[in-house]
Amino acid sequence: MNTFFVPSLLKGYKNVSRWTRHVDIFKEDMILVPVHVDNVHWCMAIIDMSKNMISYYDSFNIPNPTVLNALRNFLIKESHARKLETPLTLKDFQVQHATNVPRQTNTSDCGVFSCMFAEYITRNKSLTFSQKDMPRFRKQMKREITNGRLDQ
Structure with a gap:
């Protein structure tokens, strides 16, 4: 998802209902959702379709139940809109504020923390980085953007 998804979703499902018309999100392994909180702080929400889990990663450890519930409701409404054989219900997806994360x-x-949460989780790596790694990560991100590809 892009950075405008959550603000649009929070105004109602109707505002994002066409965003996925060319992709079946239920066939994806993970959906990364950047969250810009109050236009001052970046967090990352990750929908793990294989685990039926929506996790919210915040480097300041501030829970955001509003975004978590909006994402769960989005999945439910999307399942109805796509006319899945068995549409989702509230109990189908767990939501969690990830607490044991780097600060x-x-x-x-x-x-940078938000990007690294996404990278580590999608690569199935433990969140073992810290504040001291940020200068290195910034250089790595600059290199990857300049080269047009991610480092392995």
């Missing part, structure tokens, strides 16, 4: 100690690295 930032400044006010400028939340975007």
Whole structure:
């Protein structure tokens, strides 16, 4: 999803109902959802379709039940819109605020933390990085953007 998804979703499903018309999200392994909280702080929500889990990763450890519930409701409404054989219900997807995650100690690295949450989770790696890794991650991200491909 892009950075405009959550603000649009929070205004109602109707605002995002056409966003997935060319892709069946229920065939995806994971859906990454960047969250810009109050236009000042970046977090990452990850919908893991194989585990029926929606997790919210915040480097300041601030829960966001509003976004978690909106994402779960989006999945339910999307399952009805796609006329799945068995549409989802509230009990089908668990939501969690991930608590055992690396924490930032400044006010400028939340975007890098969010990107790294996404990268580590999608690569099935433990979240073993910390604030001290941020300068290296910034250089890595710059290199990947410049080269047009992700490092392995």
